[in-house]
Amino acid sequence: MRWPVLWGAAAGGLAFAALFFSDGSSQSRIFWIGAPAVLLAAIGWAWRPPRLPPWGSAFFVCLAAFVVWQGVSTAWSIQPSRSWDYTNRGLVYFAFAAVGALLGGVPMRRYAAAGCALLGVLFVWALVAKVIPGLYPDYGRLARLRYPVGYWNELALLASASVPLGLWAVGPRHDRRARVAGTLLLYAALVVTVLTYSRVGIVLTVVAALMWLWLDRDQLAALGPLALAWIAGAAVAGVGLLLPGVSSDGQSHHVRVRDGLVFGAVVVVGAVVVALASRFALSRAVDRRVARVAAVALVVLVVAALAAAVVRAGGPSDFVSARWHELSNKVSAQVPNTPGRVLSGSSSNRWRWWKESWNAFTDKPLQGTGAGTFELVDRVERNSPLATIEPHSVPLQFLSETGIVGFLLYAAVVVSAAIAVLRRERARAWLALALGAALCFVHSWVDIDWDFISVQGTLFLTLGALVCGPGTPVPGRRRWLVSAAIGVCALAGLYSVTSPWLSVNRINAANDAIVRDDPGQALADARSARAFNPLSVDALFIEAILEPSDAKALELYRRARDLEPTNPETWYQLGAFELRYLKRPRDAYRDLNESYTLDSYGPASLKGGPLDQARCKIDPATCP
Incomplete structure (x- = not known):
């Protein structure tokens, strides 16, 4: 089998898996789809590395630097485990691009x-x-x-x-x-x-x-x-x-x-x-004349519809004002998921999320809050029960989460990719793929x-193929040092995508053991989960729940709080434990109130919940 055919089939398999088996934004599929991508990229580049033009090389260097910076952001991230997961996404996309580059022939x-x-x-x-x-x-x-x-x-x-x-x-x-x-x-x-x-x-x-x-x-x-x-x-x-x-x-x-x-x-x-x-x-x-008439008719129709909308709104200024108000809506509800939504100009709360993201950037302009942490930023900043996981703008998200450094690296990825693609031979197939990208x-x-x-x-599979350009792989002599370096990087990448997945797997196993009434096995699984991902507060929580010693459990809850001090959930879990098991209502009230302060729509806001119970024990006059 010829080399291009082999890698074409492999790339097609990866694309098929990504399109049909990604399960939305599921993090577990990053392992199942990403690990084979990393392996394929490493084998291909170690055996017959593709010949990259200068701007193609720049694209891969900038993309690698951006992924590394995402990983580095784990050091100061407000949600380190999430930053690790998000770094793995970038790593997998880099692997897809590397596989795409193997399709140069x-x-x-x-x-x-x-x-x-x-x-x-x-x-x-x-x-x-x-x-x-x-x-x-x-x-x-x-x-x-x-x-x-x-x-x-x-x-x-x-x-x-x-x-x-x-x-x-x-x-x-x-x-x-x-x-x-x-x-x-x-x-x-x-x-x-x-x-x-x-x-x-x-x-x-x-x-x-x-x-x-x-x-x-x-x-x-x-x-x-x-x-x-x-x-x-x-x-x-x-x-x-x-x-x-x-x-x-x-x-x-x-x-x-x-x-x-x-x-x-x-x-x-x-x-x-x-x-x-x-x-x-x-x-x-x-016929060209028919096409021109149709184009003119279409333009006239669009202009007429726009003019009618302006007149109906009361004039140009009122029209612009109404559209701006609709775009920057301050309501807490989303645009309904009905066919009529296509006629709405509302940003569907995007404007609010964009402002939250921008505010997060201005607070930490150089390094950001850490890759993938906007969900926590939104929980702290929101003024309604509505929550989201991302600001619905990738460039703005990278600006707030990875700071100006990460944003510039992302911009360099986009610019180098655009230049490399534009320098390709311009055939009709090239135009179709470039427009899609x-x-x-x-x-x-x-x-x-x-x-x-x-x-x-x-997308990155396609970009890898486009920036590589036609030509034969680097021939002949084996560059063992380079191949060894590729192997080491591949092993590091495989560890990175595998370890968090194993941690989640052990957490699920611990929950299953709890259902089976096997606390010993559940505790062992919980400790394994924390060993695989020491940044995971979920692993700390389940180990603390299963820990027979109250003192050790308290230490685990405090460790989770120290790991993510701006997360209302870590404060809530600590306060709930202090209230229910340690019988320390004052300590519990302090920590539960901190959770409520961080997120007034979070778990501590539940009427009659642990926060109200702790307050009642401290001051019986507040009891309902």
Whole structure:
């Protein structure tokens, strides 16, 4: 088997695993998907390292430096265990990029074709889960399309990134079967995008098509298939929105089965119509005059709609003021997860989270709060029960969590990648892949993309292939010192992604032992969990619960508090232990009150809970 074919298959397997088995932002999948990526990258680079152009080398150096800085931030992090987990994400994305660089000998057209196939299968599987409710029962709770990626906005981003690939596939240089498949990809992508109700996803889907039509020389040949696919896709998505079992939350299994079958039939009929009609649409290019008239009509329609909105608002100033107020909303509720949300201009609390992130940066501008710690920052800063894990802006997140140093390293990664990609030979496949990568970067400004290996893994795999460029690997002589260094780094990386996973595994084992009424085994598992991850407060908590000695348990709770002194949970657990087991209400009140001070919507805020109980014991007059 030839070397490019071998690594192409390996890279395809990694991409497939990331897209279909990442389980949203699950940290455990970082181990299961990331460890093979690290191994593949190490083997490939040690055996036949790729030949990198200068800007490609700069990309990998900057990315490595950024990941190392994330790891270093664990030293001052307000949540060290979370920073370790987040460093592992960056490490895995680096491994994906390194595997991508091994594909330098694979033509870009084959890479693009593989991308079309993977995304096409992903969209079909996503829609099948609407047809067969048993595949993803959680749609009974919340209907927004998200399976198997786990998050609607990320699925919509993948759909928008597939638009340039679909338009590449319908180009006149391909055979008819490939062009029909490209048209079907465009059709499926639009249906998926609409059913996610993702506002940014819909906008980026349209922008992706417009950018392709502006940059591609064969844009007239793509107009017909695009129009056909999107008209049919809009009709099918419209039917889906009208079916409660497809588009509404809280529907019974019976309703979802009934409406799912109807929707599935409509999707299949739409696909058949697109496939048959594409034979005509692909046989001739759209007349340039017709395209110009359509473009002018579209612009006039958009301008008219904007003018009507301005007039309805009472004038330009009132319109701008209303839109600004809507964007920077200060309400505590999210925009409802209904189809009507696509017409809302609300930031859905993003503005609040962006301000919290900015304030965290201004407090610690040089080093930040530590990688992956915004969840704790939000809990301390929030003024409503609503909580989040990230500020919904990757660059702003890195600015607040890793400081100006980390942000500049991230900016260097983006700039070096952009320059390296732009210096590649500019074929149509290159344009499709480059536009997809650009869409991912734009989307990262307004969402939590870094948490999803389904998007970031495939993105860095693509960037690795793009920045490497064509050419043969470095030949001949074995550079044993370099290979040994790669091996050492790989072992360190494997330890880094494995140890926290083993810690969580032992915590789960300890909980299982508690259920089996086996306290001895539970304590042994808890101690193993802390040995694998000494930064984990969860491991400290479960060991303290199982520790027969109150003095040792108190020491463990205090150690957790000292490890994360700004975490309201560590203060709460310490105070609750002091109240219930040590019978020290004054100490308990002090620590529980500190937890409440840090987060007035946290566990200490429970009416009649440990804080109120401690207060009552100290001052009986406060008892209800």
